[in-house]
Amino acid sequence: MSQLRKDILTGEWVIFASNRRRKPYHFDMKKTPKKVNDNKDCPFCPGNEDKTPDEIYQNGADGKWNLRLFRNLYPAVDTDSFEKCNEDFYYSEAGIGIHEVLVDTPDHNGDPSQFSEEHMYNVLKVLCYRFTAIEKEEFVKYVQIFKNNGPEAGASIDHSHWQIMGVSVVPLAQEKTARNIKEYRSKKGSCIICDMINYEIKNKTRIVAENQSFVAFVPYAAKLSFELWVVSKRHISSFCKMTDDDLKELSVILKQLLKKVTELREGICYNICFEDSPKGRADEDFHWYMRILPRIGAPAGFEFATGSYINPLLPEAAAEKYRNNDDWSK
Structure with a gap:
């Protein structure tokens, strides 16, 4: 049996087909390589600071720090980029932006x-x-914070980071979400994400964890198995508006x-992806949240063709397994 669910933030449909968990697989399962306990060549290890650009922030001397931030040595965007495509039929802009690690x-x-909680x-x-x-x-229109943990999540260096x-355009997905959130408020007079978490807390079936300020749940139309959303119970429009207590x-x-x-x-x-408001729109409409996306399985032809996802695990089942620490493969 299959079920279609609509993501009320993006309008996208997700197909839930639990029978696909039993389909045959004729290839060797990928094994994530274990980290090698060798920091000699790792540019992110203490003592190798000369392998990266100068620090923007570092809470200790070279070789003795706990946190270190610097410009990405291989940036996707940078402040020196002025390359544009000159083809008349298409539109382009220079890839100006900021990319840090x-x-x-x-x-x-x-x-x-x-x-430790203090270090986090x-x-x-x-x-x-x-x-x-x-x-x-001035040139930044949207700021994206993310973490790629492991090669299947896109990490090229295994040292955690x-x-x-900061990019000079607003990505379409974020533009669409911001627009849908604004439209919901104009129709209902309330925040769609505030209403969502109130419903989830009352419903309970998709809740995974909760504390005084935050609630974590598997979203109703989760695109990936075991996807998690972490949302503030208090209406916070942007990550930059978080207090120390938050x-x-x-x-x-x-x-x-x-x-x-x-x-x-x-x-x-x-x-891990932070979902924030486009610059200048951190008003009462938007509600900041975080997504955690375990990489079990991968998008295939249907996802690439349609932009919609097939998920073999219902969110309610995923949340129950999280709560009970069950084996995900059962």
């Missing part, structure tokens, strides 16, 4: 799920500080959730 542990094999808070505080600074740049990008509460639940994610499968890869 935050190394969140000095330990080459450091696992964010094992961070310090990580989030630096991310918040850089978000605020980058958004102030975050990335922050960041402390977020560090607690994020550590708890990452532990649950890493228990799904040994060496599991995952992405």
Whole structure:
């Protein structure tokens, strides 16, 4: 039996087809390579600071820091980019922007799920500080914070780190979400995400974790198996508007959730994405949230062709497995 569910933020449809979990697989399962306990050539390890650009932030001397932030050596966008396509039929802009890296542990094999709550808070505080600074740049229209953990999640260096990008355009997905949130408020007079979390807390079936300030749940129309959303119970329009108390509460639940994610499968890869408002629109309409995306399975032809997803696991089942620490493959 299949079921179609609509994402009320984006308008996209997701197909849930639990029978596809039983389909045959004729290829060797990929195994995520274990981290090598060798920091000699890792540019992110203490003592190798000369392998990266100069630090923008570093909480200690070279070789003795816990957090280090610097410009990406291979940026997707940068302030020196003025290359445009000259073809008349199409439209282009120069890839101007900011692309930074935050190394969140000095330990080459450091696992964010094992961070102390205090250290996780310090990580989030630096991310918040850089978000605020980058958004102030005149050419920046949108700031994206994300983490690629492991090769299947897109990481090219296995030492744990975050990335922050400030880009000169608003991505279509974020533009569409911001527009839908604004339209909902104009019709209902309330915040769609506030209404969503109130419904989820009352419904309970998709809730995974909760504390005084945040709630984590598997979204009703989750695109990926075991996808998680982390949302503030208080209406906060942008990550840069988080208070110290908010960041402390977020560090607690994020550590708890990452532990649950890493228990799904040994060496599991995952992405973390902050979903924020386009610059200048952090008003009463938008409500900041975070997505955690475990990489079990991969998008295929249908997803690439349509932009819609097929998920073999219903969100209610995923949430129950998270709560009970069940084996995901059953």
